[in-house]
Amino acid sequence: MTEQFRDPDRLRARAGVAGDPNRDQHFLVDDRVLDRLPSYATDVGMDTAHILEIGAGNGALTDRLLAVGDHVSVVERDPDLATFLREEFADAIDAGDLTVIEGDALEVPLPDFTASISNLPYGISSEIAFRLFPHGQPLVLTFQREFAERMAAHPGTDEYGRLSVTAGHYADIEIVEGIPPEAFDPQPAVDSAVIRAIPRKPEYSVPDDEFFMRFLRAVFTQRRKTMRNAIRNTVHISGLEDGDAVVAAADEELIDKRAGNLTPADFAQLATLAWEVGSPGEPTA
Known part of the structure; x- marks a missing residue:
């Protein structure tokens, strides 16, 4: 300049x-x-x-x-x-x-x-x-x-x-x-x-931006655990009523990974599944 x-x-x-x-x-x-x-x-x-x-x-x-x-x-x-x-x-x-x-x-x-x-x-x-x-x-x-x-x-x-x-x-x-x-x-x-x-628009879609951000916040509090355990252990943060239902319906390869190894599209896939089968409500934490 x-x-x-x-x-x-x-x-x-x-x-x-x-x-x-x-x-x-x-x-x-x-x-x-x-x-x-x-x-x-x-x-x-x-x-x-x-x-x-x-x-x-x-x-x-x-x-x-x-x-x-x-x-x-x-x-x-x-x-x-x-x-x-x-x-x-x-x-x-x-x-x-x-x-x-x-x-x-x-x-x-x-x-x-x-x-x-x-x-x-x-x-x-x-x-x-x-x-x-x-x-x-x-x-x-x-x-x-x-x-x-x-x-x-x-x-x-x-x-x-x-x-x-x-x-x-x-x-x-x-x-x-x-x-x-x-x-x-x-x-x-x-x-x-x-x-x-x-x-830019992401290369994936999520059902609800607010829930997606809440889901991310929840699972990353336990980033050293597999997603299987992170989803189950953080329902008080994500607001999920049934974390077990999400784990049962999820792709085995995804839920056996830790959060730090998932791509944004992977998180979107899991968050969408959680929205559909986990009965998300309001978080308690």
């Missing part, structure tokens, strides 16, 4: 907020990383008509998003930073190019958006990601590296788990860049990574 953007250190100084790890505030201050983040959307032709940014902080990324998006909406829960953003980007707001939404990204109504490009607060990054995924729009998001690797993992690997299957239910996930702690201030205690999520 060749345009001249606001210096992140000067932005932070003007905002008067130094960042606080105890409040999950780690400002991205590396110009090179900030410049690259929007390109992970534009390089693959994401629709940037309306970009949503979660956790805008002092606006270093916002500045760059305004250069590629027709409209940018940012969500910021810190009242002081939200006020600063309104003052710092008053011209963009007056021009109708920017909307500042003050509040918790897990609670405020989200606008219709065509893509989200965000450096997420790590403490609630999982909850935010799974609020964004069902919208079916492409995402470029920064996470803790370990979390990103689990999200992008494949069956049979150590990192593969419920997060991998649930994220993959909504989109193709790839890690596009690793980010060292030195790119942030204050520095986090972990490495970070940027994922790009391209939405």
Whole structure:
């Protein structure tokens, strides 16, 4: 990106907020990383008509998003930073190019958006990601590296788990860049990574998305056991009334495997069977 953007250190100084790890505030201050983040959307032709940014902080990324998006909406829960953003980007707001939404990204109504490009607060990054995924729009998001690797993992690997299957239910996930702690201030205690999520319909079908997610949560609590035992032992989580009926009707090869070795399509097959013969109700845990 060749345009001249606001210096992140000067932005932070003007905002008067130094960042606080105890409040999950780690400002991205590396110009090179900030410049690259929007390109992970534009390089693959994401629709940037309306970009949503979660956790805008002092606006270093916002500045760059305004250069590629027709409209940018940012969500910021810190009242002081939200006020600063309104003052710092008053011209963009007056021009109708920017909307500042003050509040918790897990609670405020989200606008219709065509893509989200965000450096997420790590403490609630999982909850935010799974609020964004069902919208079916492409995402470029920064996470803790370990979390990103689990999200992008494949069956049979150590990192593969419920997060991998649930994220993959909504989109193709790839890690596009690793980010060292030195790119942030204050520095986090972990490495970070940027994922790009391209939405797509899964290659399988499930009778009910909510039940599918609940079924996954249940069996992955016992990932070291075979699916035969995991299904039976977790009916209080999945809400199944008859786990034995599911086991009796299931393919022997599938239920003798452990969760970490099943593909998303395998889970869909078992969840569909559980829905049909297991009499799912409300979980008790």
